[in-house]
Amino acid sequence: MTTQTDFRTALLDASYPVPAGLVDGRGQAAGRRYDVYRNNVAVSLQDALETAFPAIASLLGPDNFAMAAGLYLRQHQPGSPLMMHYGASFPAFLTTLEPLKSIGYLADVAHLEVAVRQSYHAADAPVFDPARLQGLDEDALMSAHLILAPSARLLRSPWPVLSVYSFTMVPGSPKPSAIAEDVLIARAEYDPTQHLLPQGGADFIAALQQNQPFGAALNAAGDSFDLGPTLSVLLQSGALTDIVLT
Amino acid sequence: MFDQTNALPPLPGVGYKPQHFSDILENPAPVGWLEVHAENYMGDGGRPLAQLRALSERFPISVHGVGLSIGGEDRLDPDHLARLKHLVSWLNPASFSEHLAWSTHDSHFLNDLLPLPYTKETLTRVADHIDQLQNAIGRPMLLENPSSYLAFEQSTMSETDFLRDVARLSGCGLLLDVNNVFVSATNLGYSPQGYIEDYPLDLVGEIHLGGHDEDHDDHGAPLLIDSHGREVADPVWALLDLTLEKSGPKPLLIEWDTDVPDWPVLAAEAGRAASALAQVSA
Known part of the structure; x- marks a missing residue:
């Protein structure tokens, strides 16, 4: 048998x-x-x-x-x-x-590809309307929770992971330099996009992922953190879906 | 007994490929329904589910499972049964079908449709698995005959007897893959026409057609491979004509899963299926 x-x-x-x-x-x-x-x-x-x-x-x-x-x-x-x-x-x-x-960078590029695929199949969520941040006083903002969309993925790498990925996948991309890169992956509608995060951005987003309030996430990002560029990436990428005021 | 009301229409359908989404919405003729592989629509969201929702508003949908492992020695995966139940429940497709095959063993999924011997023991197990599935999804399913490259010494029943008995025991209907009949008959040296003669055509809720490749075995005998990567072969169309003559019009699906062509080529194959249907409808 x-x-x-x-x-x-x-x-x-x-x-x-x-x-x-x-x-x-x-x-x-x-x-x-x-x-x-x-x-x-x-x-x-x-x-x-x-x-x-x-x-x-x-x-x-x-x-x-x-x-x-x-x-x-x-x-x-x-x-x-x-x-x-x-x-x-x-x-x-x-x-x-x-x-x-x-x-050395090979596994992190593979991690990036896993994150893109997970983001592609993640649950749909409404894209956050930035107008909801306007008119909030500082106390309300510092204690609020920014909610990440199910499609949001964070990848921190000691390698130029996004530059290598782009150089490989997108014709005309510049040659990677030997720098560490942190990447946010998310989708506004159906196609995930990858975004390079500025200094402190990954710490800020990691704190949000751990459900820390806005103020605590700012602290986690360090004194020299400039919120503007990271917030702009979060808003453009579809990575934010909601804000919960306490 | 399998009830064919509220089932697929007796028209040509195609296996859905995402690259054809716009073409299908703009210019579907002569395609009257679509089939999707269940497991590709079990993510949490995103484009696949959005496309399926949009298509289901325009076309009857057949959900075709490729991963339940109905012919497996192990018990059915309760997680996968729950996923199938969820999909069938929100989509409410016109039809659900699966394969007389196994693909999972010891919690490892092998991503292929593997063969089983036809015995009293496997008959009981397959009928029991179908019963579990039908209870989970709340409707009868269609069971598809496999493409076979080899046989089991331990088999004691013909495939057609096995399918008839499974349907009798479980109340399922049948999905007749005419290309699989031709492939298996050629590979195992029996008559494809004889198979159709013996097959319980009254239980058929859907017919599949697909392309195959030609190879040979260790002794130089023809070995056809069910590749779904080209046009349906002429002898398979002839076998379809013979089948439709006996069965009357049925929903006819063109499967093209590898080297997927542009929409006009696939639509032309569906047109050939429409012609075959027109011959028996007239």
């Missing part, structure tokens, strides 16, 4: 023989007919990773990406049939591959 455990084990590891009990229409051993399933599984999972990580695929080139994806899919099959979530652990996996360890 051919169990599904046998069938699955040999699907993902070609060093296993074709499971017994599988035949063609005349009772002969199935042989390479079984390879159709091996190929379907590997190709479909690799295609899913390539769709999810176009910048990584471009940075590594076809052969290296196929190697990395092939190793990953044999160790990490999807945990559910929702392929939109597949590959969430691929960024961490990339850091374990010896030949790729010299490319």
Whole structure:
């Protein structure tokens, strides 16, 4: 009898023989007919990773990406049939591959691609109307909670993660410089956009994510923090959805 | 017994691809309904759900699951049953269908439709899984015949007997994939026409058509691959004509999932399906 455990084990590891009990229409051993399933599984999972990580695929080139994806899919099959979530652990996996360890920024670029995909599928939320900030006195503003949209994602990196991503994905983008970059990802309607955050911006937004009031978030961002540019990014990107006055 | 009222119309439909969204809204003819893969519409929001809501206001929608693993040895995933229930409940599609196959084992999803032997034991399990699904979504489903590249020594029933008995035990209807019949019959050396003769056509709520690729096995025998990446082959259209002659008009779906063409090419395939329907409607 051919169990599904046998069938699955040999699907993902070609060093296993074709499971017994599988035949063609005349009772002969199935042989390479079984390879159709091996190929379907590997190709479909690799295609899913390539769709999810176009910048990584471009940075590594076809052969290296196929190697990395092939190793990953044999160790990490999807945990559910929702392929939109597949590959969430691929960024961490990339850091374990010896030949790729010299490319320090690779995992963070992959984290950025995961964040973009999560943002794309996140729940819809109304875009915050900046007029609601007008007329608030300072006390009311300092104690208010700015609510981030479900599509908002924050990525802090010691690498020029957004510059590398843009250089890879957007023709004509400038060559990255060796600087740390913090990035906000959000969508106003359907397409997530990525925004470079100024100094202190990521601390400010991280505090909002932790449900701290506006005043506490300002403190978290430090004395030299200039709110204007970060607030402007928050408003333009669709990352804010509401304000709760206390 | 499967009730075909409030089901899909006996017109051509296509598997929906997001790149065709504008074309479909502007110039859908001859397409009268659309099919979507359930698992692509289980995110929390964003464009996929917005597009599906907009399309469902214009077209009957068929929801086609590709991930429940009805033929699996494991119990059905309760989380996935709940997701399907949620989708069917807000969308209220014209039809829900799934596959006679397994795709999940030991909590690992393999993203392919894998085969199962046809025995009394698997019959009971498949019927029980369909029963659970139908209870969850509150309506009967259609079960699709697989494309097979190999057979199981342990099988004791023909596929058509198996499908008939599953439908009898669970009350589900059937989705007849004519390309899968042609692919499986060629690969396993039986007559596709004989399969249609044996198949319970009165239970069919939908027919699938898709393209296949040609390969060969270790002995040089033809091995057709169900690729959904090209036009429907001529012998499959001929098998469809034979089927429609016996069944009468049915909802006909063109599946094109890889190397997806521009809308006019897909609409032309749907036009060929419309011609096949016109022959039996006249």
